[in-house]
Amino acid sequence: MSILAIAGGVPGRRDAFARWPIFDERERVALVEVLESRSWGGYNSKIKEFEEAFAAFHQARYAVSASNGTVTLEGALLAAGIGPGDEVIVPPITFIATATAALRAGATPVFADIGPDYNIDPKRVEEAISERSRAIVVVHFAGRPVDMDAIAELAAKHHLLVVEDAAHAHGASWRGRPVGTLGDIASFSFQQSKNMTAGEGGMLIGNRSDLIEGARSIFNQGRISGGAWYEHENLGTNQRLTAWQAALLLVQLQRLPEQMARRAENARYLDERLRELDFVEPLEPDPRVTGPSYYLYMVRLRLDRMPGVSRDLFLKALTAEGIPGIGSYPHPLYENQVFHKYGFRRTDCPQAVRMCRESFWVSHEVLLSKRSGLDDFVSALKKVYENLPELCETSVVSR
Ligand SMILES: *Cc1c(COP(=O)(O)O)cnc(C)c1O
Numbered sequence: 001m002s003i004l005a006i007a008g009g010v011p012g013r014r015d016a017f018a019r020w021p022i023f024d025e026r027e028r029v030a031l032v033e034v035l036e037s038r039s040w041g042g043y044n045s046k047i048k049e050f051e052e053a054f055a056a057f058h059q060a061r062y063a064v065s066a067s068n069g070t071v072t073l074e075g076a077l078l079a080a081g082i083g084p085g086d087e088v089i090v091p092p093i094t095f096i097a098t099a100t101a102a103l104r105a106g107a108t109p110v111f112a113d114i115g116p117d118y119n120i121d122p123k124r125v126e127e128a129i130s131e132r133s134r135a136i137v138v139v140h141f142a143g144r145p146v147d148m149d150a151i152a153e154l155a156a157k158h159h160l161l162v163v164e165d166a167a168h169a170h171g172a173s174w175r176g177r178p179v180g181t182l183g184d185i186a187s188f189s190f191q192q193s194k195n196m197t198a199g200e201g202g203m204l205i206g207n208r209s210d211l212i213e214g215a216r217s218i219f220n221q222g223r224i225s226g227g228a229w230y231e232h233e234n235l236g237t238n239q240r241l242t243a244w245q246a247a248l249l250l251v252q253l254q255r256l257p258e259q260m261a262r263r264a265e266n267a268r269y270l271d272e273r274l275r276e277l278d279f280v281e282p283l284e285p286d287p288r289v290t291g292p293s294y295y296l297y298m299v300r301l302r303l304d305r306m307p308g309v310s311r312d313l314f315l316k317a318l319t320a321e322g323i324p325g326i327g328s329y330p331h332p333l334y335e336n337q338v339f340h341k342y343g344f345r346r347t348d349c350p351q352a353v354r355m356c357r358e359s360f361w362v363s364h365e366v367l368l369s370k371r372s373g374l375d376d377f378v379s380a381l382k383k384v385y386e387n388l389p390e391l392c393e394t395s396v397v398s399r
Contacts, residue, residue, distance in 0.1 A: 002383060006391070012376055017325070017366055018366075018369045018373075042242060058171070060178075064212050066219045071239045072188070080184070082105050086108070087107060088135045089111075090136075092112075092334055108345060110128050111345070114349075119146040128346075145173065163186070164182060186204065190245065196252040222234035279385050299361065321383060323377055
């Protein structure tokens with residue numbers, strides 16, 4: 001048996017994986033064009049051009065860009081008039097911004113558990129509804145769309161606003177319809193790690209002009225579209241996207257379909273290969289997910305087959321084997337102090353707790369690598385599993 005890299009052996013993989021973000025001459029040309037235009041801020045025509053292109057790509061009518069995908073979530077709730085006294089239902093497995101948006105709007109986040117697919121479970125959402133509930137923020141986690149049929153039904157029955165946090169899901173689709181118009185308004189992020197990026201950036205899209213225009217006003221100092229520079233109708237701030245970001249993102253959007261196809265194809269291959277491993281629990285496919293976009297590729301370890309081994313110890317060994325982009329959450333979101341300071345409510349979340357004990361991800365750039373990279377990932381998983389006794393010893397020594 002080969003010795004684990006964590007115990008001083010040779011790493012299973014030494015070649016680099018695909019580096020993210022990907023760019024070439026087209027991005028360079030686009031940036032120089034902005035430079036020479038001398039219009040570098042949020043009023044360059046490239047911004048409107050990008051908003052329209054991004055909305056069209058998701059078959060949405062309206063769009064407004066912003067400086068990141070955190071303020072877009074806040075803007076969506078504020079534009080819908082959500083504030084103190086209101087409750088916003090959110091999943092406990094997501095990035096912090098999904099839930100702090102409710103707090104920043106003055107409302108209370110209410111955590112409802114996820115299902116085995118890591119997405120908020122509509123049944124748990126229903127249990128979390130109270131007479132103060134005003135909105136549900138769903139996250140298409142890892143790029144796999146939430147069951148939006150069930151969410152839409154609940155929302156209609158209880159008169160709730162539906163916000164899609166699509167920060168993981170650029171271009172994903174549910175029953176053939178792109179994310180972005182499956183709820184009332186959808187939020188995207190173009191932060192460094194996302195499937196389309198300008199380092200930072202965000203966007204709201206949807207078919208409700210009242211919400212999009214409300215958010216646009218907030219992001220632009222309370223001005224209204226067509227209004228004068230020094231006329232401010234609403235309480236706003238400055239969260240405008242810059243021309244640099246829009247220029248990069250216009251090119252990144254052109255790259256997206258080809259990259260999505262590669263990620264999906266490689267994810268299918270990984271699905272197949274991981275089915276060979278009896279210590280990994282496969283994710284059930286859902287035929288209604290017609291276009292997952294794979295921001296993350298999720299892996300659930302069968303720890304019942306690995307006595308004495310935690311996910312984190314397994315990941316430490318896997319990382320040492322040269323597998324990049326590995327991540328996991330330490331605990332459900334509601335464990336963060338911020339919620340204990342500012343208020344929250346939650347129902348039981350055993351699936352979220354389980355996820356934090358058993359699951360991890362590799363990020364999408366691994367899915368942009370060559371087949372050999374994926375094979376090396378599978379080999380590294382096997383190598384760690386086959387050397388668990390050694391791994392346990394190593395961890396005892398290092399403690
Ligand atoms: C990245 C992300 C955001 C927004 O992040 P920003 O870095 O502010 O753009 C929001 N929600 C989720 C689920 C995310 O992953």
